[in-house]
Amino acid sequence: xxxxxxxxxxxxxxxxxxxxxxxxxxxxxxxxxxxxxxxxxxxxxxxxxxxxxxxxxxxxxxxxxxxxxxxxxxxxxxxxxxxxxxxxxxxxxxxxxxxxxxxxxxxxxxxxxxxxxxxxxxxxxxxxxxxxxxxxxxxxxxxxxxxxxxxxxxxxxxxxxxxxxxxxxxxxxxxxxxxxxxxxxxxxxxxxxxxxxxxxxxxxxxxxxxxxxxxxxxxxxx
Amino acid sequence: xxxxxxxxxxxxxxxxxxxxxxxxxxxxxxxxxxxxxxxxxxxxxxxxxxxxxxxxxxxxxxxxxxxxxxxxxxxxxxxxxxxxxxxxxxxxxxxxxxxxxxxxxxxxxxxxxxxxxxxxxxxxxxxxxxxxxxxxxxxxxxxxxxxxxxxxxxxxxxxxxxxxxxxxxxxxxxxxxxxxxxxxxxxxxxxxxxxxxxxxxxxxxxxxxxxxxxxxxxxxxx
DNA sequence: CATTGCATGTTCAATTCTGAACAGACGTAA
DNA sequence: TTACGTCTGTTCAGAATTGAACATGCAATG
Numbered sequence: 439x440x441x442x443x444x445x446x447x448x449x450x451x452x453x454x455x456x457x458x459x460x461x462x463x464x465x466x467x468x469x470x471x472x473x474x475x476x477x478x479x480x481x482x483x484x485x486x487x488x489x490x491x492x493x494x495x496x497x498x499x500x501x502x503x504x505x506x507x508x509x510x511x512x513x514x515x516x517x518x519x520x521x522x523x524x525x526x527x528x529x530x531x532x533x534x535x536x537x538x539x540x541x542x543x544x545x546x547x548x549x550x551x552x553x554x555x556x557x558x559x560x561x562x563x564x565x566x567x568x569x570x571x572x573x574x575x576x577x578x579x580x581x582x583x584x585x586x587x588x589x590x591x592x593x594x595x596x597x598x599x600x601x602x603x604x605x606x607x608x609x610x611x612x613x614x615x616x617x618x619x620x621x622x623x624x625x626x627x628x629x630x631x632x633x634x635x636x637x638x639x640x641x642x643x644x645x646x647x648x649x650x651x652x653x654x655x656x657x658x659x660x
Numbered sequence: 661x662x663x664x665x666x667x668x669x670x671x672x673x674x675x676x677x678x679x680x681x682x683x684x685x686x687x688x689x690x691x692x693x694x695x696x697x698x699x700x701x702x703x704x705x706x707x708x709x710x711x712x713x714x715x716x717x718x719x720x721x722x723x724x725x726x727x728x729x730x731x732x733x734x735x736x737x738x739x740x741x742x743x744x745x746x747x748x749x750x751x752x753x754x755x756x757x758x759x760x761x762x763x764x765x766x767x768x769x770x771x772x773x774x775x776x777x778x779x780x781x782x783x784x785x786x787x788x789x790x791x792x793x794x795x796x797x798x799x800x801x802x803x804x805x806x807x808x809x810x811x812x813x814x815x816x817x818x819x820x821x822x823x824x825x826x827x828x829x830x831x832x833x834x835x836x837x838x839x840x841x842x843x844x845x846x847x848x849x850x851x852x853x854x855x856x857x858x859x860x861x862x863x864x865x866x867x868x869x870x871x872x873x874x875x876x877x878x879x880x881x882x
Numbered sequence: 883c884a885t886t887g888c889a890t891g892t893t894c895a896a897t898t899c900t901g902a903a904c905a906g907a908c909g910t911a912a
Numbered sequence: 913t914t915a916c917g918t919c920t921g922t923t924c925a926g927a928a929t930t931g932a933a934c935a936t937g938c939a940a941t942g
Binding site for chain 1: 718720722724725726728739740741742743744749750769773778779781782783785786787788789790792793794795796797799800801802839840841842882
């Protein structure tokens with residue numbers, strides 16, 4: 439990677455580098471199903487996942503949930519604190535025992551400044567924005583079955599462990615998938631059934647074996 | 661507004677202030693239906709709307725469109741350029757004759773730095789992120805009729821001109837509404853019909869007169 | 883002021899989706 | 913090993929949605 443502008447090629451520190459420089463950053467251990475922060479909290483920290491997995495979700499008053507994203511080891515989340523309100527409007531929940539590093543917005547920004555890492559931070563936010571934008575786009579333009587295929591593929595690529603021609607994905611329930619896709623659980627079960635028959639996935643117990651090539655073919659068909 | 665931390669209370673410059681300081685910023689006039697930038701462009705500028713209205717939208721290969729947001733005078737858009745790719749994945753299209761100020765990412769960042777306005781920029785990105793996140797949430801958890809009511813209310817509040825108990829909203833077609841809500845045009849027409857009968861809106865020609873209180877009541881009913 | 887083009891209004895059969903309900907499978911902790 | 917709780921599989925009637933088609937209305941243009 440090289441920067442596109444003509445300045446001296448001092449590589450811009452990554453957000454992980456920034457975390458390494460925060461002297462007072464704290465390690466927090468979170469059990470499965472426990473929240474790192476929850477809607478309404480006035481937590482204003484930024485987090486880096488050392489190990490484990492965290493899901494971001496929002497709940498409506500009527501109890502309907504929406505799963506926004508799943509983050510894994512090495513990823514930074516909690517950037518919603520930069521909105522200046524110090525109030526979370528979504529929850530970050532560990533999907534497995536998880537270890538995170540926490541830095542307060544204040545300390546984090548001080549180190550970003552010292553390390554001249556603003557561009558990394560801006561890029562991070564712009565990428566998150568692009569992710570959400572893509573999610574909106576998919577919800578508006580793609581039918582739910584196809585959307586599920588797309589989500590399975592991206593989760594497999596992001597979180598899956600290689601296993602022959604397959605990628606193993608674990609610990610994602612149909613309920614959670616329905617909260618990403620925007621449909622009901624029985625519907626997810628039915629789609630998974632069809633995907634199984636079409637050879638896009640296999641399942642053993644609660645593990646999903648995704649065949650990425652088959653899914654890509656499925657998505658490429660109109 | 662005061663900052664929540666304890667530093668000296670020098671107000672942080674707004675993004676508009678930053679634009680004022682960019683010496684080489686250019687004015688660009690765009691006709692209705694013309695794009696400020698389009699998907700695939702390698703434009704990497706940030707824009708401030710002086711007058712007019714701009715919609716952000718994405719199109720799929722199959723020709724389905726998704727309308728992400730509408731921006732109006734005083735608002736900044738184009739922040740997707742901070743992703744470091746200098747490639748647009750969405751289009752920004754003027755909905756009326758529009759005048760924008762443009763600053764290249766590079767120049768803009770230099771002035772942000774000089775003016776110590778990084779916090780404003782971060783806040784801006786975090787707010788955009790929250791907007792998109794809210795859109796995803798609504799698409800996943802709210803039925804389309806209700807979603808339309810919500811969109812009409814927010815557009816009325818943001819873009820509408822006061823008119824007795826109503827807010828006048830103009831130049832938004834059913835087609836565009838369907839691309840926001842994620843449904844078909846006939847469906848929007850039907851919903852609008854119902855809203856008219858229920859007194860939530862009135863229409864005269866292509867102008868929508870939104871009664872904000874009635875819509876709020878409608879949204880408050882479960 | 884007629885024409886043209888786009889936007890809204892309307893219909894409908896076919897399809898998809900919801901939500902509730904219940905059965906069976908799996909995994910975990912006692 | 914058993915009991916329990918959670919997750920998946922399955923069904924289905926009723927409701928909502930699609931997509932195509934056609935009619936009507938409105939406004940700008942020459």
